Amino acid sequence: MGFGDSLPLLFQLIALLVGLAAGKAWERYKLRDGRWIDRRRARDSHHYVLGLNFLVSNQIDLAIEELSQATRVDSDALEIHLILGNVHRERGQVARAIQVHQALLQRPKLTKVEHAYILLCLGLDFKRGGFVDRALEAFNEVVRMDPNNQYALLYLQKLHEEQHQWADAHRIRKQLVALSGPDTQPRNQAILGFLENALGSEALAVGDRGRAARHFEEAIGLDAGTVPAFLNLGDVRLMQGDVAGAENAWDRLMISSPERAYLAFARLEKLYEQLGQPHKFEERCLRLIAANSQDWRARLALGGHLAKRGRDTEAFEFLLTALEHNPHGLTVHQSVWGVLLKLDLGRALVQRYIESARSSVFFLDPHVCVKCHYRSTELLWQCPHCHEWNSFVEERIAPAQDATVEM
Ligand SMILES: [Zn+2]
Numbered sequence: 001m002g003f004g005d006s007l008p009l010l011f012q013l014i015a016l017l018v019g020l021a022a023g024k025a026w027e028r029y030k031l032r033d034g035r036w037i038d039r040r041r042a043r044d045s046h047h048y049v050l051g052l053n054f055l056v057s058n059q060i061d062l063a064i065e066e067l068s069q070a071t072r073v074d075s076d077a078l079e080i081h082l083i084l085g086n087v088h089r090e091r092g093q094v095a096r097a098i099q100v101h102q103a104l105l106q107r108p109k110l111t112k113v114e115h116a117y118i119l120l121c122l123g124l125d126f127k128r129g130g131f132v133d134r135a136l137e138a139f140n141e142v143v144r145m146d147p148n149n150q151y152a153l154l155y156l157q158k159l160h161e162e163q164h165q166w167a168d169a170h171r172i173r174k175q176l177v178a179l180s181g182p183d184t185q186p187r188n189q190a191i192l193g194f195l196e197n198a199l200g201s202e203a204l205a206v207g208d209r210g211r212a213a214r215h216f217e218e219a220i221g222l223d224a225g226t227v228p229a230f231l232n233l234g235d236v237r238l239m240q241g242d243v244a245g246a247e248n249a250w251d252r253l254m255i256s257s258p259e260r261a262y263l264a265f266a267r268l269e270k271l272y273e274q275l276g277q278p279h280k281f282e283e284r285c286l287r288l289i290a291a292n293s294q295d296w297r298a299r300l301a302l303g304g305h306l307a308k309r310g311r312d313t314e315a316f317e318f319l320l321t322a323l324e325h326n327p328h329g330l331t332v333h334q335s336v337w338g339v340l341l342k343l344d345l346g347r348a349l350v351q352r353y354i355e356s357a358r359s360s361v362f363f364l365d366p367h368v369c370v371k372c373h374y375r376s377t378e379l380l381w382q383c384p385h386c387h388e389w390n391s392f393v394e395e396r397i398a399p400a401q402d403a404t405v406e407m
Pocket of ligand 1: 372384
């Protein structure tokens with residue numbers, strides 16, 4: 001079990017303990033079979049504490065051994081059985097986990113809180129085993145018993161996302177938003193934005209452009225950081241024959257997220273070419289460069305654009321500056337070579353290019369997830385490792401002479 005695998009287990013463990021501690025059913029003493037039992041007995045045993053310690057340090061077999069010992073001190077100790085079941089699940093012994101948790105459900109006199117937590121664990125077992133329908137059923141049952149159970153809601157949202165059931169995921173996210181405090185509002189808006197964007201793409205896939213556009217607008221309204229919604233909105237507007245609407249959507253993207261403006265470059269360049277207004281593309285690139293001197297993508301795009309129009313000497317200058325800010329970009333090098341060839345490999349120009357490239361450094365996978373540090377060669381909107389939305393930043397690449405990597 002790697003570090004990454006142990007995180008969800010720890011999360012669930014903590015969730016479980018916090019939840020149980022908060023539950024009213026978990027008073028220290030509990031009447032069972034007509035006598036008071038000290039609920040702390042099993043939890044106070046050294047087996048329990050050792051077991052938890054082994055869990056945290058990933059020594060799973062030892063953890064199981066100690067926790068099993070703890071259940072012998074007090075076989076009623078529900079939470080230890082719950083944890084044991086969870087450990088089995090995390091080791092991939094799903095059938096065993098289901099067995100343990102289903103046995104707990106058969107206990108008489110379970111309180112509502114206990115019942116809900118067992119079902120939550122069972123849902124996780126089903127999820128892990130790939131029994132999606134049964135997992136959904138279990139989590140929904142938890143929510144029916146305890147409408148404010150944020151864990152069950154979160155797992156439901158993620159399951160629906162995995163199934164691409166965007167409307168369900170969106171509905172559940174809204175429930176979660178209603179339950180959470182104002183400090184989580186910006187993050188919630190961002191997630192809802194991406195879910196709205198997914199709903200728009202779904203509508204577009206069945207040819208409903210009007211509905212798609214409304215979802216994209218809604219996504220942008222929720223959070224202007226929903227970059228793909230701007231791109232998609234422009235695409236839909238163009239399909240609807242609304243050229244000004246498309247231009248407007250992509251221009252708004254450039255203003256709200258200039259670091260992602262490059263995603264609209266190909267669209268805008270084509271649009272302005274078709275309209276016979278290529279200078280408008282040039283203007284937009286120059287505006288981005290003026291606002292951010294390190295914007296190599298605007299320089300690359302402008303260089304390519306100028307080269308296409310026969311303005312090769314101007315193009316070369318923009319491309320060489322692009323190279324200074326991103327020496328590892330293969331596309332930049334290719335564009336430079338293209339222009340050099342058109343300029344008959346002028347000796348002085350080739351010399352400048354070689355000197356610039358010599359000081360280059362090479363980095364792979366420049367996109368990094370800020371939440372789990374997963375690395376990717378391409379920009380992703382949802383992290384494939386931790387499933388967070390819009391969590392990738394680009395590592396800024398510096399030339400070798402001041403070889404520092406900044407985030
Ligand atoms: Zn991640």
